[in-house]
Amino acid sequence: MFRTTLHGWYLRAAGGQVPDFLVDRRLPAQVPGSTHLDLMAAGVIADPYLDRNEEELAWAHRVDWHYSTVFHAAAPRPGERVELAFDGIDTVATVVLNGKVLGDTANMHRGYRFDAGESLRDGVNELVVMLRSALTYAEQMEARLGWRQRAYPHPYNAIRKMACSFGWDWGPDLQTAGIWKPVRLERWDTARLVQVRPLVTVDADGTGRVEVHLELDRAQERAYTVVASVDDHEEHVLVSGDTATVTILVPNARLWWPVGYGDQPLYDLTVTLLDGGEPVDAARRRIGFRTVTVDTGPDEFGTAFTFVVNGKRIFAKGANWIPDDHFLTRITRERIARRVDQAVGANMNMLRVWGGGIYETDDFYDICDERGVLVWQDFPFACAFYAEEEPLRGEVEAEARQNVVRLVAHPSLVLWNGNNENLPAHADWGWQDGLRGRTWGLGYYTELLPRIVAELDPTRPYAPGSPYSPGQLPPNDADHGTRHEWDVWNAVDYSHYRDVVPRxxxxxxxxxxxxxxxLTRWIHDEPMTPTSPAFLAHQKAEDGNGKLHRGLAAHLPVPADFEDWHWATQLNQARAVAVGIEHFRSWWPRTAGALMWQLNDCWPVTSWAAVDSDERLKPLYYAVKHAFAPRLLSVQPRHGIPMLIAVNDDDEPWTPEVLVTRQTFAGDVLATAEIRLTVHPRATVQVYLPDDLLKPADVAGEVLVAATAGARTHHLFAEDRDLAYDPMPLTADIAAVAGGYRIDVRATSFARDIAVLADKVAPDAVVDDMLVSLPAGHSHRFLVRTDATLTQPSALLDPRVLRCANTLASRT
Structure with missing residues (x-):
């Protein structure tokens, strides 16, 4: 097998609504890449993420593009097979080699192979990939298959392309185009491995079992030998047809575990195709031995949804994952590793690859394998109805088959999920009236996709959708299966997370x-306000600012100063999500997972993300880190009163002695109790608190504090806006240390949610912790990492950098 990656590409605008400045221009192009990146590299357009530039690029939605390259090759020898392999084209294209059409593409989510044997010639060859406007094509497909409801204006549901490429409530409407994965010329005259599909399980006696299912493409009809090995365990099979299976047994296999439950040993699987003893093709995979199921059995509460890995029930602590950059080809393996490490650093063990994005790159799953991060994988259907007729149906089946086979080896992958929110869209959103008998995707989710998973990957569970409740129940039923909780944010205060106990x-x-x-790198309004033009261009949510305002006003005064507003809305975001996480965790094992929306951003935007598009940690990140801590103390309402909840997400028992005090903000202790707890491994306990701890004499000036070694929580008796906070409750000292600065903070009065917004002083600065609350007399040390040598380190102590809730909420 001889493979050559093709380089040296050029781009030109070839049709549609071509602007004058691109007529007759031929620009260097990168493959993998996209048109926007090539235009930026050539200085033709400004960065679409900057200010309001996105709005100026709507013309690109209607342009057709040509990518072209020339390469030298020899004409095929007698009996030799030659193919052009495209791992990914975005999206609608015709492939032409030396003036002859090889074929067409209409699916970003799959690869294509074209027979080039009759078109390839000795010497110079010209390859042209003619891309059509994805929007124009989608509109034509919609006219052909019939209109179907969707959450956003463009017909993203009529084309197999990343849905959020057409805009979302956190993403730009740029509608990328390009060759987004590598292109190769492949030639062979014996045989090649078309498919290597290892099904990895563990026998009852601890033996690791690898069933490697193979497909061959044979240029010569003779028998070949396949050698498959895992470490020093090797098996051979003689293949006389186009398919074969070889099974490798690994006694006493070391088990792969989610992070926090054990180690992540990975084994190298190598498959070599031999012709007469000589290797002609090979494939390599890294595998991990583990079992996974989802308990969906009925119980006293309804229907469970609990991941079980290696026989152990798991509370899924995690987040939803969207593409980490709208321009996918800028996402490097190193960037993904940083992002997954941030998830692990926030005590997460699961990421859900959301259905409006893509099947992620191999790098993503490799890194999750290494870190022990469980992956819930949506099939790419989101917030829309989808036609089940051709040609869409054939593309759906082809992409599903390709990607199930591509990802089957990864131990981190633990669930295939049919879609995002399309079931409640049909049942609850009032969309079915517009269907008029047309298909809407149900057959994909309940027939086609589960059949493909059962055939190609029977080692993993499948769910028809998210949210999903079994039988005839409403899809978002809290007592059955999975739930999405969006009344908070859209309609009610975040305290209402506690109204529902989802499974x-x-x-x-x-x-x-x-x-x-x-924010200030990408948006340059003067002055910048929540309603200034560029800021609003980076707020994509319907009534987003209104919801921010109403959500904030229930707890804190809404500041008039923009910098204060920025801090206040970040703080309120962090608190809201922490309330949800702590509530959900307090109900384990009835509630078995909490996946917050969302870990990451794809461009600079006001959004639900914990990590912004420049990879910086928002205050939300630290709140999530605290709320997902392995050992958690939380005060939660039960039976109409506050109760102390202890959560132990560890394999060892937790036997803390908790000191609980009711004290004034000035530090005077008014009531106290010492509580000895025994929290079994992976368990929770709830404790009634003495009445004198729960009855403040001054609701505006007292706080309940519960603390033990390694865990602390506090409970206030009124909202911040009604509390008599000391507006200047902190003293602080700063000193230079290796790699940055140490800040020692001491509270002279109760200080809530202390933060060091270090990026305001040095863009690369990162603080080790944030949103730390201190009773009077207590102290905390913050470490700020930065490569910058600050001429005035005291800038890190500026009141707009060293912040807490007190300055926002204190009475005047």
């Missing part, structure tokens, strides 16, 4: 702006 909450979240350094 598994797969989406919930609250908005906040990006960090100050990211």
């Amino acid at each position: 598994f909450c797969a989406e919930f979240g609250f908005q906040g702006p990006p960090t100050w350094a990211t």
Whole structure:
């Protein structure tokens, strides 16, 4: 097998609504890449993420493009097979080699192979990929198949392309186009491995079992030998047809575990195709031995939804994942590793790859394998109805088959999910009236996709959708299956998270702006306000600012000063999500998962993300880190009164002695209790508190504090806006240390949610912790990492950098 990656590409606008400045221009192009990136590299357009530039690029939605390259090759020898392999084209294209059409593409989510044997010639060859406007094509397909409801204006549901490419309530409407994965010329005259599909399981006696299912493409009809090995375990099979299976047994296999439950040993699987003893093709995979199921059995509460890995029930702590950059080809393996490490750093063990994006790259799953992060994988259907007729149906089946086979080896992948929110769209959103008998995707979710998963990957569970409740129940029923909780944010205060006890909450979240350094890098309104033009261009949610305002006003005064507003809305976002997480965790094992929306951003935007598009940690990130801590103390309402809840997400028992005090903000202790707890591994306990702890003499000036070594929580008796906070409750000292600065903070009065917004001083600065609350007399040390040598380190102590809730909420 001989493979050559093709380089040296050029781009030109070839049709549609071509602007004058692109007529007759031929620009260098990168493959993998996209048209926007090539135009930026050539200086033809400004960065679409900057200010309001996105709005100026709507013309690109209607342009057709040609990518072209020339390469040298030899004409095929007698009996030799030659193919052009495209791992990914975005999206609608005709492939032409030396003036002859090889074929067409209409699906971003799959690869294509074209027979080039009759078109390839000795010497110079010209390859042209003619891309059509995805929007124009989608409109034509919609006219052909019939209109179907969707959440956003463009017909993203009529084309197999990343849905959020057409805009979302956190993403730009740029509608990328390009060759987004590598292109290769492949030639062979014996045989090649078309498919290597390892099904990895563990026998009851601990033996690891690898069933490698193979498909061959044979240029010569003779027998070949396949050698498959895992470490020093090797098996051979003689293949006389186009398919074969070889099974490798690994005694006493070391088990792969989610992070926090054990180690993540990975084994190398190598498959070599031999012709007469000589290797002609090979494939390599990294595998991990583990079992996974989802308990969906009935119980006294309804219907469970609990992941079970290696026989152990798991509380899924995690987040939803969207593409980490709208321009997908800029996402490097190193960037993904940083993002997954941030998830692990926030005590997460699961990421849900959301259905409006893509099947992620191999790098993503490799890194999750290494880190022990469980992956819930949506098939790419989101917030829309989808036609089940051709040609869409054939593309759906082809992409599903390709990607199930591509991803089957990864131990991190633990669930295939049929779609995002399309079931409640049909049942609850009032959309079915517009269907008039047309198909809407149900056959994909209940027939086609589960059949493909059962055939190609029977080692993993499948769910028809998210949210999903079995039988004839409403899809978003809290007592059955998975739930999305969006009344909070859309309609009610975040305290209402506590009104519902879901079995598994797969989406919930609250908005906040990006960090100050990211915001001011990309938006340059003068003055900048929540309603200034460029700021609003980066707020995509319907009535987003109105919801931010109403959500904030229930707890804190809404500041008039923009910098204060920025901090206040970030703080409110963090608190809202933390309330949800702590509530859901307090109900384990009835509630078995909390996946907040969302971990990451794809461009600079006011959004639900914990990590913004410049990779900076928002205050929300630290709140999530605290709320997902392995050992958690939380005060939660039960039976009409506050109760102390202890959560132990560890394999060892937790036996803390908790000191609980009711004290004034000035630190005077008014009531106290010492409570000895025994919290079994992976368990929760709830404790009634003495009445004198729960009856403040001054609701505006007292706080309940519960603390033990390694865990602390507090409970206030009124909202911040009604509390008599000391507006200046902190003293602080700063000193230079290796790699940055140490800030020692001491509270002279109760200080809530202390933060160091270090990126305001140095764009690369990162603080180790944030949103730390201190009773009077207590102290905390913050470490700020930065490569910058600050001429005035005291800038990190500026009141707009060293912040807390007190300055926002204190009475005047």
